[in-house]
Amino acid sequence: MTQISIIMPVYNKMNYLNRSINSILNQTFKDFELIIVDDGSSDDSLKICNEFFRKDNRIQIISINNSGVSNARNIGLEHAKGKYIQFIDGDDYIDLDMFKELKKIIDKYTPDIILTGLTKVDKDYNSISKIIPSLNGLKNKQDLMDNFVEEQFSTGLYGCVSNKLIKRSLIEKIRLKFDKNIKLAEDLDFYLTLYDYINDIYFCNESYYYYLQNAENSSTSINFKNDYFTQILINLKAKNMLSKNNSLNINNENIINKVITSFTLCYLYEEFDYSFSKNKKVINRIYGDQRIVMSLTSDNQNLFKRIIILLIKSKSSFVLLILLYIRKRIEVIYRKIRYGVLKGKI
Numbered sequence: 001m002t003q004i005s006i007i008m009p010v011y012n013k014m015n016y017l018n019r020s021i022n023s024i025l026n027q028t029f030k031d032f033e034l035i036i037v038d039d040g041s042s043d044d045s046l047k048i049c050n051e052f053f054r055k056d057n058r059i060q061i062i063s064i065n066n067s068g069v070s071n072a073r074n075i076g077l078e079h080a081k082g083k084y085i086q087f088i089d090g091d092d093y094i095d096l097d098m099f100k101e102l103k104k105i106i107d108k109y110t111p112d113i114i115l116t117g118l119t120k121v122d123k124d125y126n127s128i129s130k131i132i133p134s135l136n137g138l139k140n141k142q143d144l145m146d147n148f149v150e151e152q153f154s155t156g157l158y159g160c161v162s163n164k165l166i167k168r169s170l171i172e173k174i175r176l177k178f179d180k181n182i183k184l185a186e187d188l189d190f191y192l193t194l195y196d197y198i199n200d201i202y203f204c205n206e207s208y209y210y211y212l213q214n215a216e217n218s219s220t221s222i223n224f225k226n227d228y229f230t231q232i233l234i235n236l237k238a239k240n241m242l243s244k245n246n247s248l249n250i251n252n253e254n255i256i257n258k259v260i261t262s263f264t265l266c267y268l269y270e271e272f273d274y275s276f277s278k279n280k281k282v283i284n285r286i287y288g289d290q291r292i293v294m295s296l297t298s299d300n301q302n303l304f305k306r307i308i309i310l311l312i313k314s315k316s317s318f319v320l321l322i323l324l325y326i327r328k329r330i331e332v333i334y335r336k337i338r339y340g341v342l343k344g345k346i
Contacts, residue, residue: 005082009072013090040066159188
């Protein structure tokens, strides 16, 4: 059986693919397959991938209509045959000894997941920052849960899609897939489900993965409409995971509650307009999930936000609508004044 299946979703990455694919094919460890899923690229990405395909029989290429990175990864998972799964984005690259070093860990411990550090680089491939996990060595599920909030909200390593090697049998056992409806933080959502089923995880204090920050056509640079409500649900999922595993202490809960509160306020501000019926639906969507209401906190909020939170908790929807309307009007007036000042009309 192939040791490692590398899944690479590609969408308009022609400027980065040579470096990315070469860093994989030139690995000192050779027993892997590279599954490239071209997600309907409109540039020469598929052509470049096919050139590599003709030279190396470890590559398979799947071409699909554009349907998003989550679907592309899911299709890659369906075709994977390796013992372990590695996701690599088409604008990133890896250290040439990465799989050789990780195979040593597999041979010694066979963990469910190996989590490594990563290095962020700029468009000229200069190092911006190196992020290393705070834990080291083989840990159990409880260690991960106890460390989750501190690590995730300081480094983001638990939610990053590409700094992990994952047992394929575990993914298949729980029939795990990426949610195609989530456009941002879909990787965190994926791992929140996965972590609930692991027995152990190996933390490697080395950085083998190079993440190109703000690359063209990356999920962080594409202007998706902010889906704040989905982000609320993902954080509620994290909260539930920790609660089930007895790791939701007061400090962890306060941190997640602040994040949920911020996303809830952003959701209200973003979705609010001058349609009473629509605004009523927006507010009722929050009221419809009591977990959201119970998570809202006034800690470190300004007076206006504290009033908004109080009105939500007391279900004073009519007063809340009026206050949000006033805020919207003030915002419009401010923009007009600012525009006038910039144009020299005021």
